[in-house]
Amino acid sequence: xxxxxxxxAALGLGLLAFPLWAYFADEPFMITLATRVAILxxxxxxxxxxxxxxxxxxxxxxxxxxxxxxxMGILASHAQSYSPLMETPFLIExxxxxxxxxxxxxxxxxxxxxxxxxxxxxxxGVYFIMITxxxxxxxxxxxxxxxxxxxxxxxxxxxxxxFPGLNTLDPIQFFLIAYxxxxxxxxxxxxxxxxxxxxxxxxxxxxxxxxxxxxxxPYRLRLTAFVLSGMITGLAGALFADLNRFVSPTxxxxxxxxxIMIFIILGGTARLFGPVAxxxxxxxxxxxxxxxxxxxxxxLGLLLLVVVLYARGGIIGTLAxxxxxxx
Amino acid sequence: xxxxLLIEQILNxxxxxxxxxxxxxxxxxxxxxxxxxxxxxxxxxxxxxxxAAATAAATGxxxxxxxxxxxxxxxxxxxxxxxxxxxxxxxxxLDQVLATFALILVFSEGTRWVFGSFPLYLNIPPALSGxxxxxxxxxxPVYRLTIIAVGLMIALGLxxxxxxxxLGVQIRAGESDREMIAALGIDINRLYTVVxxLGAALAGLAGALVGAIQSxQVGMGEPVLILAxxxxxxxxxxxxxxxxxGSILVGLTDTLGGVLLPETFKLFMDxxxxxxxxxxxxxxxxxxxxxxxxxxxxxxxxxxRA
Numbered sequence: 001x002x003x004x005x006x007x008x009a010a011l012g013l014g015l016l017a018f019p020l021w022a023y024f025a026d027e028p029f030m031i032t033l034a035t036r037v038a039i040l041x042x043x044x045x046x047x048x049x050x051x052x053x054x055x056x057x058x059x060x061x062x063x064x065x066x067x068x069x070x071x072m073g074i075l076a077s078h079a080q081s082y083s084p085l086m087e088t089p090f091l092i093e094x095x096x097x098x099x100x101x102x103x104x105x106x107x108x109x110x111x112x113x114x115x116x117x118x119x120x121x122x123x124x125g126v127y128f129i130m131i132t133x134x135x136x137x138x139x140x141x142x143x144x145x146x147x148x149x150x151x152x153x154x155x156x157x158x159x160x161x162x163f164p165g166l167n168t169l170d171p172i173q174f175f176l177i178a179y180x181x182x183x184x185x186x187x188x189x190x191x192x193x194x195x196x197x198x199x200x201x202x203x204x205x206x207x208x209x210x211x212x213x214x215x216x217x218p219y220r221l222r223l224t225a226f227v228l229s230g231m232i233t234g235l236a237g238a239l240f241a242d243l244n245r246f247v248s249p250t251x252x253x254x255x256x257x258x259x260i261m262i263f264i265i266l267g268g269t270a271r272l273f274g275p276v277a278x279x280x281x282x283x284x285x286x287x288x289x290x291x292x293x294x295x296x297x298x299x300l301g302l303l304l305l306v307v308v309l310y311a312r313g314g315i316i317g318t319l320a321x322x323x324x325x326x327x
Numbered sequence: 328x329x330x331x332l333l334i335e336q337i338l339n340x341x342x343x344x345x346x347x348x349x350x351x352x353x354x355x356x357x358x359x360x361x362x363x364x365x366x367x368x369x370x371x372x373x374x375x376x377x378x379a380a381a382t383a384a385a386t387g388x389x390x391x392x393x394x395x396x397x398x399x400x401x402x403x404x405x406x407x408x409x410x411x412x413x414x415x416x417x418x419x420x421l422d423q424v425l426a427t428f429a430l431i432l433v434f435s436e437g438t439r440w441v442f443g444s445f446p447l448y449l450n451i452p453p454a455l456s457g458x459x460x461x462x463x464x465x466x467x468p469v470y471r472l473t474i475i476a477v478g479l480m481i482a483l484g485l486x487x488x489x490x491x492x493x494l495g496v497q498i499r500a501g502e503s504d505r506e507m508i509a510a511l512g513i514d515i516n517r518l519y520t521v522v523x524x525l526g527a528a529l530a531g532l533a534g535a536l537v538g539a540i541q542s543x544q545v546g547m548g549e550p551v552l553i554l555a556x557x558x559x560x561x562x563x564x565x566x567x568x569x570x571x572x573g574s575i576l577v578g579l580t581d582t583l584g585g586v587l588l589p590e591t592f593k594l595f596m597d598x599x600x601x602x603x604x605x606x607x608x609x610x611x612x613x614x615x616x617x618x619x620x621x622x623x624x625x626x627x628x629x630x631x632r633a
Contacts, residue, residue, distance in 0.1 A: 051421070057420055057421045057424060059424060119618050119621055119622065122621060122622070122625045123621065123625050123626075125420060126358065126364045126420050126564065127560060127564065127625075127626075127627075129364060129420060129424060130364070130556040130557075130559065130560050131560055131617070131621065133553060133556060134553060134556055134557050134560065134614055134617055135614060137550075137553045137614070138610075138611050138614035138615075141610035141611065142607055142610060142611050144610070145603075145606050145607045145609075145610045146603070146607045147603050147607075148603070254549065254553060258428045261424070261425065261428075262425070262428075265421075265425050269421070295436045295437075295439065295440050296436075297432045297433075297435070297436040298432065298433050298436040298437060298440070300429075300432055301429040301430065301431070301432030301433035301436070302429070302433060304425060304426075304428070304429035304432070305411065305426055305429040305430070305433075308422050308425045308426045308429065309411070309414055309426065312422070
């Protein structure tokens with residue numbers, strides 16, 4: 001076992017143990033904090049497939065996060081008001097069932113990622129960053145100016161959506177849902193990285209020409225990675241909206257894209273558990289520094305600067321040392 | 328829709344485009360010469376606006392306020408370049424994005440700390456307030472007209488600076504081969520600081536000029552920054568000419584789309600939903616424009632390098 005594996009296990013178990021402690025200590029707010037960590041980490045795991053594995057610096061992942069959120073908001077608000085989503089050509093009704101909402105969020109954000117990715121991946125480097133950012137912003141303004149679903153005010157859901165056999169209103173049960181999904185996404189991500197697809201993607205990130213020489217088209221690899229990445233982030237968006245029982249255009253904002261990226265960098269770029277470590281640190285800072293000063297973002301900014309300039313491996317890089325070379 | 332209203336909207340679009348140009352010019356220059364993507368450029372825009380508002384409140388002079396915006400943004404730009412940005416030139420774009428994102432957090436919260444969360448107001452000087460009657464009987468605010476004139480003059484000045492002066496030669500040389508101009512005995516570090524401060528000053532001036540139309544508040548720079556990115560993607564990275572044409576295109580598309588689309592939809596829809604659909608679509612129009620340019624010319628209209 002490498003140090004990173006031990007660290008990963010500690011992170012995974014720690015994220016499970018903390019809310020269980022909070023459950024027995026009767027601290028429901030702490031459970032909610034842990035749920036936020038799990039959901040935001042899930043969004044980061046999604047982005048990490050594009051960013052870490054594919055080398056695609058997307059500054060527009062809030063688009064998928066927001067689409068996931070609105071998938072939940074729209075379906076649940078229709079179920080709440082008993083009005084169908086559409087009647088012609090066929091009837092679509094709203095729903096309060098989490099699995100259906102998740103599936104919708106995944107499919108919708110996957111489709112959006114397909115369109116945005118197909119256009120953005122025509123370019124690379126700094127163009128790609130600016131274009132993904134711009135597309136994210138496009139959806140942000142669309143959500144603000146589209147009055148049907150709350151516009152700038154967003155949508156509120158009165159009761160959290162349901163999952164068969166579980167009581168989602170109980171914080172610990174909802175946490176477990178988020179945790180299981182996070183672990184599943186991490187396992188998927190690890191399998192993906194080791195699969196022929198992941199290896200080819202990694203190679204395309206390092207030297208695209210070599211990959212082309214052996215007859216693989218980097219564009220298709222990257223687009224696939226971008227779509228998978230958008231899907232996972234979209235799922236996280238649906239969960240995040242469910243956690244807050246509220247969705248607003250803020251989920252689409254470019255700050256959200258930046259924050260998802262921060263999780264990855266604080267934790268360690270391209271590390272499997274990087275987003276988990278990063279999201280945990282972010283939420284802890286928000287909770288601790290946010291309590292000390294209204295202006296805690298200054299400290300976050302300074303910390304981020306230090307990490308980028310001097311500690312490039314993030315938390316996991318600093319604690320577990322250099323990445324094991326396997327290529 | 329009357330012709331007068333249309334002309335007025337075209338002037339509004341032009342004014343918006345000119346403002347975007349002042350912001351985008353610095354961004355594209357910094358990218359062209361140093362290869363750096365600077366998200367904190369919007370913060371420099373904000374710093375200019377706040378410096379102007381604070382100076383105007385203290386002295387009552389609009390000209391002093393403009394001078395202060397140039398000085399404050401250039402100083403902040405030079406300081407940040409020496410302290411942080413300089414270490415990022417050799418890094419990959421991801422590091423640049425993150426470090427400059429961190430700078431936004433520091434600048435925004437720092438400004439909120441100093442000036443508070445409430446917006447400040449910058450008044451248009453009396454000499455420039457009120458409307459002027461243009462040929463054809465169009466009433467148009469003098470101040471907006473002045474902005475257009477100032478912006479176009481600065482654009483001309485920038486072209487002359489880059490094509491005619493020694494600094495311009497160095498900037499162009501820096502774009503094509505930075506090792507070579509260093510070998511020719513030009514202090515590359517100083518050149519980078521000067522270019523960065525120049526771009527910052529332009530953004531700061533834009534912030535001050537816009538600040539008199541809108542309110543001056545934290546976070547005012549980022550929407551402009553993202554529009555400036557759209558401009559640069561359309562115009563081509565590193566090209567001042569592309570930035571100018573992209574800015575005008577984006578300014579006109581955004582302003583005219585916001586007016587014309589709802590009107591067009593009213594022809595075949597009921598007014599309420601026409602306004603809703605029209606304005607929702609209008610807000611996406613410039614991004615659609617960007618996507619179209621991208622499909623036709625992935626490197627932008629005047630872009631040479633990736």
